[in-house]
Amino acid sequence: MGSNEAKALPRPDARALKSAIDALAARFGNRLITSLAVREQHGHTTTWLKTQPPDAVVMAQNTPDIQDVVRICAQHRVPVIAFGTGTSLEGQVNAPAGGVCIDLRDMNRLIAVHPEDLDCVIEPGITRKTLNEQLRDQGVFFPIDPGADASIGGMASTRASGTNAVRYGTMRDNVIALKVVRADGEIITTGTRAKKSSAGYDLTHLFVGAEGTLGIISELTIRLRGIPETIAAAACSFTTVAGACQATILAIQTGIPVARIELLSETQVKASNVYSKLTLPETPLLLLEFHGSEAEVAEQTQRFAEIAAECGGGEFQWTAKAEDRTKLWQARHDAYWAVRGLRPGAGVVATDVCVPISRLADCVAETEEDIARLNLMAPIVGHVGDGNFHCSLLCDVDDADEFARSEDFMHRLVERALAMGGTCTGEHGIGQGKQKYLQAELGSEAIDAMRALKMAMDPLNILNPGKIIPV
Amino acid sequence: MGSNEAKALPRPDARALKSAIDALAARFGNRLITSLAVREQHGHTTTWLKTQPPDAVVMAQNTPDIQDVVRICAQHRVPVIAFGTGTSLEGQVNAPAGGVCIDLRDMNRLIAVHPEDLDCVIEPGITRKTLNEQLRDQGVFFPIDPGADASIGGMASTRASGTNAVRYGTMRDNVIALKVVRADGEIITTGTRAKKSSAGYDLTHLFVGAEGTLGIISELTIRLRGIPETIAAAACSFTTVAGACQATILAIQTGIPVARIELLSETQVKASNVYSKLTLPETPLLLLEFHGSEAEVAEQTQRFAEIAAECGGGEFQWTAKAEDRTKLWQARHDAYWAVRGLRPGAGVVATDVCVPISRLADCVAETEEDIARLNLMAPIVGHVGDGNFHCSLLCDVDDADEFARSEDFMHRLVERALAMGGTCTGEHGIGQGKQKYLQAELGSEAIDAMRALKMAMDPLNILNPGKIIPV
Numbered sequence: 001m002g003s004n005e006a007k008a009l010p011r012p013d014a015r016a017l018k019s020a021i022d023a024l025a026a027r028f029g030n031r032l033i034t035s036l037a038v039r040e041q042h043g044h045t046t047t048w049l050k051t052q053p054p055d056a057v058v059m060a061q062n063t064p065d066i067q068d069v070v071r072i073c074a075q076h077r078v079p080v081i082a083f084g085t086g087t088s089l090e091g092q093v094n095a096p097a098g099g100v101c102i103d104l105r106d107m108n109r110l111i112a113v114h115p116e117d118l119d120c121v122i123e124p125g126i127t128r129k130t131l132n133e134q135l136r137d138q139g140v141f142f143p144i145d146p147g148a149d150a151s152i153g154g155m156a157s158t159r160a161s162g163t164n165a166v167r168y169g170t171m172r173d174n175v176i177a178l179k180v181v182r183a184d185g186e187i188i189t190t191g192t193r194a195k196k197s198s199a200g201y202d203l204t205h206l207f208v209g210a211e212g213t214l215g216i217i218s219e220l221t222i223r224l225r226g227i228p229e230t231i232a233a234a235a236c237s238f239t240t241v242a243g244a245c246q247a248t249i250l251a252i253q254t255g256i257p258v259a260r261i262e263l264l265s266e267t268q269v270k271a272s273n274v275y276s277k278l279t280l281p282e283t284p285l286l287l288l289e290f291h292g293s294e295a296e297v298a299e300q301t302q303r304f305a306e307i308a309a310e311c312g313g314g315e316f317q318w319t320a321k322a323e324d325r326t327k328l329w330q331a332r333h334d335a336y337w338a339v340r341g342l343r344p345g346a347g348v349v350a351t352d353v354c355v356p357i358s359r360l361a362d363c364v365a366e367t368e369e370d371i372a373r374l375n376l377m378a379p380i381v382g383h384v385g386d387g388n389f390h391c392s393l394l395c396d397v398d399d400a401d402e403f404a405r406s407e408d409f410m411h412r413l414v415e416r417a418l419a420m421g422g423t424c425t426g427e428h429g430i431g432q433g434k435q436k437y438l439q440a441e442l443g444s445e446a447i448d449a450m451r452a453l454k455m456a457m458d459p460l461n462i463l464n465p466g467k468i469i470p471v
Numbered sequence: 472m473g474s475n476e477a478k479a480l481p482r483p484d485a486r487a488l489k490s491a492i493d494a495l496a497a498r499f500g501n502r503l504i505t506s507l508a509v510r511e512q513h514g515h516t517t518t519w520l521k522t523q524p525p526d527a528v529v530m531a532q533n534t535p536d537i538q539d540v541v542r543i544c545a546q547h548r549v550p551v552i553a554f555g556t557g558t559s560l561e562g563q564v565n566a567p568a569g570g571v572c573i574d575l576r577d578m579n580r581l582i583a584v585h586p587e588d589l590d591c592v593i594e595p596g597i598t599r600k601t602l603n604e605q606l607r608d609q610g611v612f613f614p615i616d617p618g619a620d621a622s623i624g625g626m627a628s629t630r631a632s633g634t635n636a637v638r639y640g641t642m643r644d645n646v647i648a649l650k651v652v653r654a655d656g657e658i659i660t661t662g663t664r665a666k667k668s669s670a671g672y673d674l675t676h677l678f679v680g681a682e683g684t685l686g687i688i689s690e691l692t693i694r695l696r697g698i699p700e701t702i703a704a705a706a707c708s709f710t711t712v713a714g715a716c717q718a719t720i721l722a723i724q725t726g727i728p729v730a731r732i733e734l735l736s737e738t739q740v741k742a743s744n745v746y747s748k749l750t751l752p753e754t755p756l757l758l759l760e761f762h763g764s765e766a767e768v769a770e771q772t773q774r775f776a777e778i779a780a781e782c783g784g785g786e787f788q789w790t791a792k793a794e795d796r797t798k799l800w801q802a803r804h805d806a807y808w809a810v811r812g813l814r815p816g817a818g819v820v821a822t823d824v825c826v827p828i829s830r831l832a833d834c835v836a837e838t839e840e841d842i843a844r845l846n847l848m849a850p851i852v853g854h855v856g857d858g859n860f861h862c863s864l865l866c867d868v869d870d871a872d873e874f875a876r877s878e879d880f881m882h883r884l885v886e887r888a889l890a891m892g893g894t895c896t897g898e899h900g901i902g903q904g905k906q907k908y909l910q911a912e913l914g915s916e917a918i919d920a921m922r923a924l925k926m927a928m929d930p931l932n933i934l935n936p937g938k939i940i941p942v
Contacts, residue, residue, distance in 0.1 A: 116724060116829040159669040170667050172676075173644065188916045194825040195857050196641050197894035198630040198680055200901055200909055200939050201921045205643075205676035209669055226726045253587060255697045299766055354665040358587040386666050423668035430671055438671055445659045449928065450672045456927035457920065468671050 009097040009466045012078045017098065020076035021056050024100065027068055031059040042083050042101040045091050048347050048397050049432055054081055054095035060102050063179070063187065063218040069102050070216065071185035073462055081464050082212040084125060084154030087146075089350050090431030092158060092211050096466040102216065104153055110134050111219070118224045119176055119193060124153020124217045140224040143168035146427065147333045153217045158429040159209030163332065166252070166385030167259040167291065170427065174223045175208050180215035183458040193221055206453070211429055212464040214457040228291035231259075232301060233325040235317045236288065236308050237281040241265060241368060241380075243312035244284045245361035248384045250307045252357055256300050260289035261385040262332055265368065268339070268379035268392075275338035276331035281314065286384075287332055289325075335381045339392040342377065346394045351410055351433075353417035354388040354426025363420055364389060370412055374405045388426035414440075435470045480568040480937045483549045488569065491547035492527050495571065498539055502530040513554050513572040516562050519818050519868050520903055525552055525566035530574050534650070534658065534689040540573050541687065542656035544933055552935050553683040555596060555625030558617075560821050561902030563629060563682050567937040573687065575624055581605050582690070589695045590647055590664060595624020595688045611695040614639035617898065618804045624688045629900040630680030634803070637723070637856030638730040638762065641898065645694045646679050651686035654929040664692055677924070682900055683935040685928040699762035702730075703772060704796040706788045707759065707779050708752040712736060712839060712851075714783035715755045716832035719855045721778045723828055727771050731760035732856040733803055736839065739810070739850035739863075746809030747802035752785065757855075758803055760796075806852045810863040813848065817865045822881055822904075824888035825859040825897025834891055835860060841883055845876045859897035885911075906941045 011017075024032045033039075039053035055078075058069050073080045079099025086093055095101065104125035111121040115138045122131065129149045132141050144155060146162035154160075156178070161170035168174065177191030180203075190203035207215055238244040244263055251258055264272065264285045273280055286308075290300045305316060319325055331338075340348050355363045364380060371378045371391070382389025391413065395406040414424045414437050424430075424437035439447055450469050454461070482488075495503045504510075510524035526549075529540050544551045550570025557564055566572065575596035582592040586609045593602065600620045603612050617626060617633035625631075627649070632641035639645065648662030651674075661674035678686055709715040715734055722729055735743065735756045744751055757779075761771045776787060790796055802809075811819050826834045835851060842849045842862070853860025862884065866877040885895045885908050895901075895908035910918055921940050925932070 114827065114829065116720070117827040118724070119827070159667075159673070161667055165667065169644075172667070172673065173640075182916065182920070186916050188920050189914050190917065192889070192894045192912065193827045193892040194859075194888075194894040194897060195828070196630075196632055196636065196643070196825055196859065196897050198896045198898050198900040199894050199905070199912055200680070200917070201685075201924055202630070202643065202673075202676045202680050203913075203917060203920055205673045206924075209671070209673050214672075226724070249587070253589070253697070255699075293770065295770055296767065299764065354667055356585065356588040356590070356664045357666070358585065388665075388667065417665075418663070421664040423663045423665040423670050425669045426665060426667050427669050429669040434670070441663065441670055442674075443660050445653065445657050446661065446671070446674060449653070449659050449674055452927040453672055453677075453924065456923040 008471060011098050012076070016076040017055060017078055020072055020078040020100065023072045024056065024058060024069065028058050033057045042086065042103065043094050044086050045094060046087065046089055046350070047091060047433060048349050048395065049091040049094065052094040052096050054101040055098045057101045057103055059106055060104055061106050063181065066102055066181045066216055066218050067185040069100060070181050070183065073100055074184055074460060077460055077462060079462050079465050080216070082157070082216045084151030085127060085149065087148035087150045088154065088158055088431060089428045090433035092429060092431040092467060094432060096432070104151065113138055115140050117193065119221055120224055121219065121221050122152055123219060125151050127151050128155070135224065139227050141227050142222060143225050144171055144174055152220060152222065156208050156217055156220060157210065157212050159427065161383065161386070161427040163260045163262055163383055165383060166261055167257055168225060172205060172208055175204055175220060176223055177221040178204055178207055178217055179219035180207050181218050182215050183460065183463055187218065188215065209429070211431060211467050213454060213467050214463065216463070230292060230294045230297040231325065232290045232297050232318060232320045233328055234288045234301070235280060235328060236286045237314040238284045238286065239312045241284045241364050242361045244286050245364055245384060247286065247308050247311040247313055249357050249360060250311070251304055252385055254303070256303050258288060258300070258304070258385055259291040260287065262287040263380065263382040263384040263389065264335070265380035267377065268335060268381050271338040271342050271379055272331045272335060275341050276334055278331055287328060336392060339379050339394065343394045347397045349393045349395060350390055351393065351413065352388060352390045352426050352428045353413055353422055353424060354386060355417050355420045355422030357387040359420040359422070360384060360387050363416060366416055367391065367413055370409060374409050376405060376409055378409070386426065387422065430468045432467060435468065438470065479942060482569050483547070487547040488526060488549055491543055491549040491571065494543045495527065495529060495540065499529050504528045513557065513574065514565050515557050516565060517558065517560055517821070518562060518904060519820050519866070520562040520565065523565040523567050525572040526569045528572045528574050530577055532577050534652065537573055537652045537687055537689050538656040540571060541652050541654065544571055545655055545931060548931055548933060550933050550936050551687070553628070553687045555622030556598060556620065558619035558621045559625065559629055559902060560899045561904035563900060563902040563938060565903060567903070575622065584609055586611050588664065590692055591695055592690065592692050593623055594690060596622050598622050599626070606695065610698050612698050613693060614696050615642055615645055623691055623693065627679050627688055627691060628681065628683050630898065632854065632898045634731045634733055634854055636854060637732055638728055639696060643676060643679055646675055646691060647694055648692040649675055649678055649688055650690035651678050652689050653686050654931065654934055658689065659686065680900070682902065682938050684925060684938050685934065687934070701763060701765045701768040702796065703761045703768050703789060703791045704799055705759045705772070705790070706751060706799060707757045708785040709755045709757065710783045712755045712835050713832045715757050716835055716855060718757065718779045718782040718784055720828050720831060721782070722775055723856055725774070727774050729759060729771070729775070729856055730762040731758065733758040734851065734853040734855040734860065735806070736851035738848065739806060739852050742809040742813050742850055743802045743806060746812050747805055749802055758799060807863060810850050810865065814865045818868045820864045820866060821861055822864065822884065823859060823861045823897050823899045824884055824893055824895060825857060826888050826891045826893030828858040830891040830893070831855060831858050834887060837887055838862065838884055841880060845880050847876060847880055849880070857897065858893065901939045903938065906939065909941060
């Protein structure tokens, strides 16, 4: 098992915890849940980090519920952990010091849509698929797609991105304003619906990516886009990963506004062919999507086809049919499950790094060499237009030797990305799993600054303690 | 004269100030300047706020210079104010408590260009025109253009934007990473060159827009774009301001990627015709620019022409010739000077608000009515694609009645923008001039949070005191 880093974190005083849970029970009745099964679901992680369940779960229905949980927990100095769908990948919802989990799934209302301003106001628990279903008949959509049907509040908290980010940006670029419950239960408004503002410190972006450690997001105003007139998807096989990366680099450098450009390594294509019943050539593959008017899409695809041909790309398999497109992207989103199928019973650790795009081909190639050298299985998929890629490492965590090789691989992957001017995580966040890399990436002064910000916003350290900042 | 808000701010102890200046003189020799003329230039504002000069100016040449000034000032508890070009518009470089100004104009090196990654690393004092001249032969440019030839460090500090923001975003969207000198002289690195990251709190965006109150930016990594294959500019006259705004709204809502879309009110067109020797029809005008491949630009212009015709727009005056384009945009950039020419001797206050684009036509129309009702002269120009516009208010500040009407107008303008879901400043910042509106916009909890962040990052309150946060 991987270490959860924050194992030294003290639990709250037992009597204080009981008082807090009694007070929450009086306030929330059967919306306070203490059964082990439910608590374990809420500390569940999709990593090799071990589950650390909270002491209780509250099903919140509105902002005053969040405020009351935070106030009661603050009074008794008990940790509070916000929970969306539990699809984070670095232990963000684990409860290393116990405490109370606020489950926000019932706060899933679309409060207001302003298609004329291309924005909407939502509660944090709404998931991206539900939101897009509710928006569709107004001709707009929310473009951020991390694969999982995550809650938008959770996506903001981990600064998520995903397949569409190359064109539409990440959560950082698509959150306009927030309402946030402060560590003392009061509510901070971080901005207005204006598209831009220079009014004071950027509180919005302080909370985006803070993983619930500085406040709990209770409402979001987010950017929408018009549904494109034409969407075309394509699969293009390459003889080498280097060729696929080179085509990506050239597409970005020449300014082709691809909406999606995803790499699947040869191992990943094999796994996806089996799992998703596809017949893709078993070589490195780029999956692409182009958005725009019919003329724009035609021009973009032609320009990309020329680049692909220069880089050893094979023939395109084009599709403008919605159901074929959906099948292709579903296969991409099911990459994780396809990998699990390669070796049933083994753990799968999905890790991510991001490098300047000029270093992408080198970084992926060296990583593939490392996988082979260490005799590991780790298919690669990537949002390569951003220089961001993932390894889905298969590992029997009870096999000490394999676990050691796996840990070695992960360290070397991060070191490689940092040495190339990149980051230890493009979109999964720090959580528990990557705290050990933060200092190497940004230096101790940056961590001091983060610690000072944490202390300023949460002096009692009750908001998701043990995350982001190394203890 | 307008009030500078922070007039109650205490000056440093006189002996401590003398000790600090003596120490700086010993360290910097003739790069420490205390002449009144130079000091007044560094407290100069282009508003009706009165000049508040610092006690001394240090010409910094490198990061260790900044560190030493900050350390010496911290030791003696003397304010430190970073200075780029002095083109801010809300008193950001004034020294209400005296102190030491660090002039960064000599820190103007282009440290590294990575055209393959579309980024570069610069010192804070380089101006946008100088930067773009140095980048041009590599086929890339930095798109943010606030009009003035401001320093990039200053533009980051005020979260500036300007004419190209509708397509390329603001400084918020175009700063990738910073090095910042902390209030104790140590250096914080806020990020890497990766295009995106989820590694911890977003320190980069904490400093972007902080107006030098949380740290002093000593190095920036910023995003570049490829110089478009085709650039076409156009002027299009409208019978009414409402029609021009409506055309803007439709262009944005239908997703035409205009690179610039600028409104000039009738009064502004008259002023610009005189000042810039143009012969534009003296009615409300949109100035536009389209970037892309030849086919993309042709499609964008055709789509916009159809919209303009629906909204009462007259014939387009197109130009793809670089010198004609430059003349048109120079006239836009000279709007402030053209306005000054309307009434020589009067003060000009350039103020800005930003509203959701659906409210733009209403906000501009009501503002024009208010100008007429109050018998004021205030030409309007605007980055209307963002819902952002400026009034250049002409006012004899020694005429008590006119000054009172002007202040009334400014208050009502902000109230109108806030009531429409907008912000009191889209791009000029808070500085001294707009502190009184921050609470109305965001509420006291947000100001509490800003105050806590300020205390966390600058416990001695030496970094540009008296700015942003109301005393």
